[in-house]
Amino acid sequence: MQKRARTLLGSLTAALLIGLVPVGVSAEGYWQCVPFARLMSGIQIFGDARTWWSQAVSNKYETGGTPQAGSVLCFKPTSRMRLGHVAVVSQVLTDRVIQITHANWSIIEGDRGQVEKDVTVVDVSPGGDWTQVKVWYDPVRDLGTTVYPTYGFIYQNAQAVATAAVTSKIALAQDAAVAMAQSAASQVVNTLRPGGSPMGLLGQMADSGDRIAALIAAAAAGQPEAGQPTQR
Known part of the structure; x- marks a missing residue:
């Protein structure tokens, strides 16, 4: 059971990280x-x-x-x-x-x-x-x-500067999201025990996924994430 849970976690984490790759880059990380x-x-x-x-x-x-x-x-x-x-x-x-x-x-x-x-x-x-x-x-x-x-x-031009600024915010959010995903995966793996509930594992991963999605959405909208102070 523990081995199967680890395999499931690895697959879901990989899918999550691939989903965070910016548009225009392949899953293998090849840029033109x-x-x-x-x-x-x-x-x-x-x-x-x-x-x-x-x-x-x-x-x-x-x-x-x-x-x-x-x-x-x-x-x-x-x-x-x-x-x-x-x-x-x-x-x-x-x-x-x-x-x-x-x-x-x-x-x-x-x-x-x-x-x-x-x-x-x-x-x-x-x-x-x-x-x-x-x-x-x-x-x-x-x-x-x-x-x-x-x-x-x-x-x-002015439009290019604005576009680059949004890209920068999203990139920062993606970096934070990747770090969060890695941390969440590590925590879940470390807490796995024989006989543990697979549904409990998936629940923890879903909570982490929701948090990551909220982080990226807030950056794309140019707004602070809920619960975070506004920077001055």
């Missing part, structure tokens, strides 16, 4: 650069990364050669990167060095489609205009040797 950049920046451009620059102009997003936090660095297609690439600027360190957060760049532990947070990009263009860059490559734990041509930066 475009949906990830769109989600994190709030810039609502679709299609291959190589088309983002031309679309930005027609969609009335401002563009330029100066990095700003929250903007999207748009890479030109090359023979090795035919679809181009997009990455979100997370921090501007100097006029020639930034940090980006992006997806599907480095091969990490043998897998593609990974997210890399706050990795270094250096402007190596002769004119200092960010038209040529080198990017951190995780397998060598340093900047890669390849020089990549870029179009420049696509800047967030």
